[in-house]
Amino acid sequence: MSTTDRTTGPQAPKARSDRYPPPTEATATTSPARRGPARGAAEAPPVRPPAAVGWAYAMVIVATTAAIASNVFEIRHQIETNAAGAATTGDLALTTAFCALFGFFAEMLRAGRQWGRVLLTIFTSLGLLFTGLGLAQLGGRPLVGPLQASLAVASLIPSVIGLVLLYVPSVNRWMATVRTGSRTISPRMRKAVLTVHVAVSVGWLGLVTGMFAMSVAGATTHDAAQQAAMYRTMSLLDEIFLGMTSMFALISGIVVSAGTKWSLLRRTWVATKFFLTMCVMVLGFSVIHPLILKANTLVDEGAPVRGGELDDVGWMMSGAALVALLSLILMTAVSTYKPWGLTRWGRAAAGTRTRPVRSPVPEGQS
Structure with a gap:
């Protein structure tokens, strides 16, 4: 049997040129990874x-x-x-x-x-x-x-x-x-940003935990000096560290999600962490920070430790700090378990990527 007979028999695979037709002029200049849906020359978007x-x-x-x-x-x-x-x-x-x-x-x-x-x-x-x-x-x-x-x-x-x-x-x-x-950042940058995100998030959790403990101590103590020390320490941590740690945790988290395969709103656990982070930031800015300022003002004015306005402010501050702490713990658990699957946008994107491509019908077949 000749070479031609062996390659054209019914069991023989098709030649490479048949399975992979030569690139046309429209596709030869673009790699498959970067080439989107086929477009005409007039429809090509500007560079x-x-x-x-x-x-x-x-x-x-x-x-x-x-x-x-x-x-x-x-x-x-x-x-x-x-x-x-x-x-x-x-x-x-x-x-x-x-x-x-x-x-x-x-x-x-x-x-x-x-x-x-x-x-x-x-x-x-x-x-x-x-x-x-x-x-x-x-x-x-x-x-x-x-x-x-x-x-x-x-x-x-x-x-x-x-x-x-x-x-x-x-x-x-x-x-x-x-x-x-x-659409994605480089692997080296991803590791660097992820390291920053983990470190800053741990620091944020530690700060909120400490501030919750100090707010409870200030709300339960009967010692005016100890209460004043707790609230002044909380004010110092809030003014110097809390805003920066929360902001950079948000920044690094968005970069490491939006700039990687996880995306920001395509997976439920990532979107949950994002919205919880913003809620905790708004809680700290609009509730906890004013309460800390109010508590220190009352301490400076010599308000009674128990039974007055300072008592109410202390318990409200403890409750707000507890909500922030539980939210951060929930975000830590969500990062570990990654539950819930894709969001509506994630399912839409996955459906677009996995949409079956119709194979061309060979000549001579219907």
């Missing part, structure tokens, strides 16, 4: 980002600059009025960190990183929330004076415009095109 990305980038920079200026004026006011202390140090560190982080996220947006857009969206939304609370004189850091209020409004308006521009159709199409090969 350069649309103009809306540039405008969104500019709005983010303007809003961030206004917010930083507001914080700088607040720090200067504290120094001029001799009110500078631990809180001033914490504010300065957070201002520096936010300046660097927002610039980094904005650059990742211009590079087409989906997780950069996600982080910008989340932290811009948090900025809108906290600025709104400050304008309403709610929470631990109300805005004081017309200058700070004007700067807050100056940051709110471009923030809203930037958020809208991040999700206009042209940006969505561009992100869908470029994010396939750049």
